[in-house]
Amino acid sequence: MMELLQYEFIRNAIMAGILASISCGIIGVYVVVKRIVFISGGIAHASFGGIGLGYYLGINPILGVLPFSIASALSMGWVSKRSRLPEDTAIGILWAMGMSIGIILVSLTPGYAPDLMTYLFGNILTVPFSDIVLMLVLDAIIILVVYSFYKEFLALCFDEEFATVRGVHAERLYLVLLCLIALTIVVLIRVVGIILVIALLTVPAAMSRQFTSNLKKMMMLSILFGAVFSSGGIWLSYLFDVPSGATIVLVMSVVYMLYSFVKGISS
């Protein structure tokens, strides 16, 4: 594996994998313990609208995703808390709406859309350096916000009503959390693509939950798991010349299932 590191694209890929592991390790823990996997999947898929927007405006699609995913996070949070629709119905509608907007915008764009598959399924081996810088900035924002509001986030996830009673602005803080999920999705798109993002958000966190019941330790562990899985996935995908995003997800899922299986047998 070491000789692979002489290639710049491999170094970038590993760097991107580690940066992705940091954000999804931290935010994935919230997604898993607060059981908001569905809404996170919704934000991720609706972000496809932002890819379409990027193509349509002729800019880097990632720059289209950033505002679009934040907008979908805010509208999903708002609709699921305030509207009279059941939460999962509301999310389902917005999920499909975002994707539809993306498809229409892509089709309206003259010529054909290069790399569309990259955004859907990710390709960590082609991450340009500029995107790594963006990932670094987003990671820094995520760490800073979680560090600042750690105790409030914990209270919010554990017991929203009591957090409110203690003066936490629960609804606002929940929207902040959804925005952090949106940022994480932007970080992850390059690595595994919109469709597979949800695996990176859930598997490392769910696996770390097996080893500790302390939120901070869960975050550390899931960052570690994410980094190991994504590096392993990159190496395998290079070795067998198969798509990197799918390989990373498959490595994670197989390890997690094997682990659960072995644990199930031994207990």
Add this chain to the structure above:
Amino acid sequence: MNMTADVVVIKDVWVHYDSVPVLEDINLVIKEQDFLGIIGVNGGGKSTLLKVILGLIKPSKGTVRVFGDTPQISRKYVGYVPQYSLFDLEFPVSVWEVVLMGRLGHTGLLKRYSEEDKKAALDALAKMDMLEYKDRQVGKLSGGQQHRVFIARALAANPKLLLLDEPAAGIDTIIQEEFYELLEKLKTKMAIVLVSHDISAVSVYVDKIACLNHRLYYHDSKELTAEDLEATYHCPVELIAHGVPHRVLKKH
């Protein structure tokens, strides 16, 4: 804080759920060091009334003042033990972390919990006899133990008004008695509102009683008239009044 000795002032308050009235024309004044028991049938609106005082539910009519301010502003001084704590039993959080959450209103954003916060949390845990479970995951405790943790969480805030929604439910009799005795001590430092179905316990420990069945029957004392109880429980009831302990019994 306002200088007035009135802890809670509720004026002409109505609460509707989907246009069905749940609280009708509630007027209530709770004073400093009051120990008020609220009794009433299931669905009478007791939990709703506590949530109104906490500002979790906005009345459709009327005004609520807590320590002379809106409930939202005064929350800091209010401790709350909910009737049900619906939380995920798998949630990775320790007893200690949960009790510290009671201190959130005091610590302020962007700050870690201070030594003072930690001391208050330790005291509260000791009061509920839960110190030895400090590092356990909350979801792995028994139901009654969890409930004691939630009482400790409310006490950790050192509130000036303590709202208890059936705090004794599911707690064994030894701890229950200790708990009521603890409340007797606490009432010199704070006003306490105790919602309970345990009428005999209420009549022994509280200083004042109110009946709630959509409307509130309260005379700022421990006396309730036969009409009050009939309106509350929809059946003839008899008061063995003025004796000690005051008891409210159903006639057969």
